[in-house]
Every structure is written in structure tokens, then in C-alpha cells.
Amino acid sequence: MNFELTEDQRLLRDAVGRLMAETYGFEARRAHAREPAGWSAAMWRRYAEMGLHGLLVPEARGGHGGGGVELMLVMQALGRALALEPFLAGAVLPAAAIEQGGTPAQRAALLPKLADVSLRAAIAHAEPGSRGHPTDVRCTAYFNGNGWLLKGAKQPVLQADGADLLIVSARVSGTRFDPDG
Template sequence: MNFNLTDEQRMLQQAISRLVRTEYGFEHRQSFSALAEGFSSAFWQQLSELGLCAVALPEAYGGFGGGGVEVMLVMTELGRGLTLEPYLQSAVLGSGLLAQLGSEAQLDHWLPRLGSGEVRFAVAFEEPQNHYQLHAVQTHAERVEGGWRLSGRKAVVMGGHAADQILVSARVAGASHDPHGISVFMVDPEAAGVARRAYPTMDGRRASDLFLDDVFIGAEHLLGEPGEALAAMRYQQGRAIAAQCADMVGAMQVACELTLDYLKTRRQFGQPIGQFQALQHRMVDMQTELELATSMTVLAASYADADESTERSRALAAAKYICVRAGRYIAEQAIQLHGGIGLTWEYSLGHYAKRLVMASHELGDDDHHLDAYAALIEAA
């Protein structure tokens, strides 16, 4: 198998790498985090002007028609920069759901605007009781004249505080864990009956809980056929998992680089601590975990846009499991090797560790994906 990047892919990687290096230093990130939106609208505009928000969109709607590898290249560099912008939620998961489920009118109206960065989407699948189970939906939708009425609560909607539209899963039929009867609706967060409670997450980004109280949704804001959205939700979450693994790998790369540099410069007993064999072994173990996570991320990227299959689901579950375990190990070892400075607010390493911990609980933790992988093995 040829793992070399094409000329176009190398140009894409260089463009996003250069942008992050020049515009997203750690001090910039700290100032962006303090803004009202919790991220930089100017940087989001730069992403869109370079066409990076349209990487995964179909060419017919102004996108580049990129696949999992192209998204991986972008997400890895965004992870290295520890960026705060909701790229994963809007440009990968949200746009993917719309592209798969939307009508021609919906695609014509929304996809070009997503690609240009004019609008941002958030995705609300999690509920307080569902523990990563996409089919465990208690938010319900009742058909009324001209549309639907939605009521319920969604939890930890990443980027939901600043989204122009929120894609909400709701049950139109069946019991609370029935895989059938689930739809996805486009909800205007400013509509009557919608309330958001925003809060910071541990890694500096922001999320919100979404409260829906008899919210009217026009029929034109239903995505796909009523009650038939679960398959698309699972497929697009798989694409998002592959992208998230790349983000984690970018953060792991920097954590390893910071640690190696610290071992070379911190002196004890008259010599750099990196000359102590025990610490060299721990650094090698960190690099080994990084290489394993990188390999699994490449595998996930190669499956991200493949047809739905048991093999695809296994690969994505394995990739997320490996990346979570590797990220946790690298974060813990990096902080231990740094000592107290690794946890100081002014030093970037602790923030990378928090990003890895937060990502380990998004889109399913390691226990969830290990169980999913085991179930898929048994089914085979």
C-alpha cells in the first residue's frame, strides 16, 4: 500500500501547518479562549478563505471533494495548534450529516454557506442518560400542521453556544432505545422554546446543554425521511471519530516534542536529565505509543468514507480505543517527566494533556469502543 501523499495533499498540509504556526501560538490561543465566543472568528474566517472549511464538501457545492485523508491532514495540524474553533463539529460532522440526509433544496442553501464559513453547525446527539448510545433518544418530536414540535434535553453540545444551526436527534416513533423512529432536525438556537446553558470544558473549549420546550420546527428543517436517520448518524459519527483521532495525534506529537526538548535542557547532577537511561526508556515508550496511534489514525482515515460495513466499524472503534489509551499514557508520562511545571497554566503542556483527556470522552470513551469492537468480533 502506498502511504505517500499526493502533491495536492502535501500542499494542503503545508497550508494549514503554516497558518496554525503563524496565527495560533499558545499566547494567541489563551487570548482567543477569553473571547465571548471562546474562539477566534478571525481565524475561522482564515480557515474558510483558504478553503479548509470546504475540504470535505462535494465539488458540486463549492467544496474540494476531499476524503478521510485530507480531513486527517487538516485535523492533525489543528490538534498541534490546540485550536478552539468548532471545525470537527461544523466542517466534518455537521456538514457530513447534511450532505448525506439533506434534500436538494437544503444542500443548495446550506452547503455552500458551510464551506465559505458563513454559518457554523453544531450536533446534538448526546443526552444525559444515553452514554454514547446514539439510539438511546428520549428527546421527542410530534408531527403537527406544517412541521414538528420538539421537546427534550441534549447534553455537552460542543460549539453549540455559537452555532447558527444545531442538528438535533429526536424520536418520532418507538420506545426510548428503539433503533427505528429517530430523525435529525435543524434547530435554530434563537427559536422560541430553545434555551442553551453554555460552559467551558476542561480543555478550554466551550459546550452547552440544549433545552427544547415545545419548539416548532418547520417541515423543511427535517433531514431525510422521518424516523430513518440512525444509519446516517452512525456513519457520520464514524467519519468524525477518524477526524478526532487525527486531532489527538497532533496533540500527542507536540506533547512528545515538548517532553523531549525538556529532557534535553533540564539539568540535574550536572547533566541533562535526558541522559538518564530510565527517562530515555520512558521517552521511547511515549514515542512507541504515538507511532501506534498514528498508524491507527491512518487506518481510520482510509475507512472514513468507505461504505458502511462491519470491517469499517471495527477499524474506527479500534482506532479510537488505541488513540484514547495512547493519549492518556503520553499525557501522564509527559507531565511526570516535566514535574510541577507540566501543570502550570502558563506552560502549554498541561493544556495539551487536558485536550487529550477531553477528547477521550467525546464520541465514545475507550471502554465504549472496546465493547463495540468486541461485539463486532462476536457478530463476525
């Protein structure tokens, strides 16, 4: 196995690390925390300009086409700076959910917008009492002829307050812990 970073991965690591080192000192972080959202909209745009919001979005959909290693490199740099921006909850998870669970039409329409930050999305998956179990979904959905109706509760929904789109997990078949429902 080869554990060496590729040239592109080294460039990504260095670019994000440099951005954070140059712009995210303690005083800047303190100022970001005082912003209305509790994080910096300007830094959010800087991440987008670097293509970070499209990190896991396929290149054909306007993204970087990266994978786990690229995500790890970005998350290390953000973590080192104690970045406040909701990168995982507001960029990575919504893109991954749409890529893995969306229809071809949804992927074509939504992924480019997530990558260029013209759309903000949030994941509504956690439920009261689920304790983080990924298949503990009690929320149900059924089609009534006009559209889908949801019944259940989701909490917490990170970044829901600023989202244009909520991606809600719901069971259409099976029982509470069924991974295929």
C-alpha cells in the first residue's frame, strides 16, 4: 500500500493550511464567534473560492471529485485553526447525502449549487433518543398522491436556521432499526 500523498493532495493540504494560518488567528476566531451566525460568512466564501464545498462532489457536477484523504487533509487544517464554520454539517454531509441518496435529477440540480454555495443545505437525521445510531429512524414518510408527508421529529438539525434545503431521513418501509427501510 502506498501512503504517500499525491501532488494534488499536498497542494490542497498546503493551501488550506496556509489560508488558516494567515487568516484564522485567535483574535480573528474571537471576532468570528461574535458574528450573528457564530462563524464567519467571509471565511465560508473563502472556502467556496478554494473549492472546498465541492470537495466530495464529482467533477462532472462542478466539484473537486475528492475522497476521504482530501477530506481528512481539509478537516485537519480546519481543526488545527479551531475553525467555527460548519464545514462538515453544512457542506460535506449534505453533498454526500445527495450524492449517495439523491435521484439523478436531484444530483444534477443540487450538487453544483452546493459546490458553488448558491445553495445551503442541512441534514435532518438525528432523532430524540437515537443516541447517534445511524439506522434508528422512527420518522416516517408516505406518498398521499400529491406529495410526501412526514411524521416524526428530528433534533438537533445542525445549520437548519440558515439552510435553503433540508434533507430529511424518513422510513418508507421496515422497522425502526432496519438499514433498508
